[in-house]
């Protein structure tokens with residue numbers, strides 16, 4: 082694929098620069114449990130500045146007005162960063178890593194969109210309940226006995242949920258202390274690709290994964306129909322919609338998405354509930370009203386849509402701790418942003434999401450966890466450019482409703498069933 086390559090930042094004069102400076106350290110973040118060092122860069126050098134902290138020089142923006150312009154789909158499109166380009170040997174032209182204009186993106190988007198719609202999501206509710214039950218039986222066995230590692234266990238849950246709903250695979254992660262074999266192989270291959278490229282070790286891992294996927298695909302073809310997303314990819318209006326190489330790329334993409342995003346959102350939400358007892362009490366009241374008094378109540382798909390306040394808690398968690406820290410936009414034609422910064426066609430600008438989520442338009446005390454910020458009255462008056470945890474436009478997260486349904490249901494069930502005790506006085510880490 083020589084016709085596509087990552088876009089690079091423009092060369093502009095008189096722009097603030099964090100290059101060559103060390104990232105802010107823990108001492109400078111004291112008292113701010115959520116902010117990351119790069120969020121402080123936004124405060125120090127924003128609204129537009131150069132930085133090279135991850136090994137690549139990029140032009141970052143974080144103000145509402147600049148981000149609003151970058152989200153204009155008529156002027157900008159998704160850019161594949163140099164880092165994302167390194168994931169290509171694994172995920173190829175899958176939805177997440179496809180270049181703007183690559184033909185398989187539109188094709189796969191059209192095939193998969195119904196699978197991620199509200200109607201499509203109903204099909205995965207059972208798979209989500211199934212994996213919930215595995216976590217619950219593991220945690221029940223520990224009640225009053227020993228601690229659970231929330232972060233590790235919710236990573237297992239996220240992984241197994243995306244595997245079962247996405248392609249009908251059972252990783253059985255809860256039977257393993259660390260990662261199960263396939264997730265382990267996948268993680269090693271991903272790390273190897275990003276750090277060393279297409280080495281022999283990487284290729285061996287990828288071959289193993291491909292063989293595993295090919296068996297799954299063959300099994301699905303033989304079965305004909307079923308409820309997971311792989312069936313959506315195999316049977317589109319009666320005929321195969323995507324070729325096998327592209328289907329593998331999409332499966333790999335689901336693994337990336339399931340591993341690295343929802344698995345952060347859920348433990349962060351648990352942290353926020355434990356640290357805000359009044360919020361937890363209100364969530365529990367709401368959940369009890371919908372689920373009733375039976376601890377073993379199995380929520381219906383529609384029950385989850387009734388938990389509006391918990392959704393606010395999740396949104397506020399995504400504001401303070403967005404799992405995806407940046408996304409990149411590429412100019413489609415020569416343009417000017419902020420009235421004075423010229424960006425040429427094909428040049429890239431990076432949105433710094435955590436800093437965007439702390440802009441003054443959010444009100445006073447942006448570092449405080451306050452789910453009322455997502456009260457419908459408050460969101461109605463706020464620019465959509467201020468909240469971008471799922472990216473923007475045509476290339477925004479296709480799995481958004483999947484992730485929100487999964488997270489809302491899981492947290493609701495935990496709150497309904499358990500008293501959560503922070504026995505180790507956990508401190509968020511980065």
Ligand code: MNH
Pocket residue numbers: 159176177178190243247334335338339342343346403404405408409469470471472473475476477478479480481483484
């Ligand atoms: Mn998801 C794209 C965030 C869960 C599948 N996702 C994106 C982007 C962000 C993002 C940001 C855009 C990146 C960019 O512009 O370069 N995703 C999230 C977050 C969560 C999440 C914060 C959970 C919380 N995503 C999921 C889940 C799935 C998924 C779960 C699948 C099961 N996401 C995708 C896919 C894309 C994407 C596929 C690429 C969409 C496209 O470009 O067409």
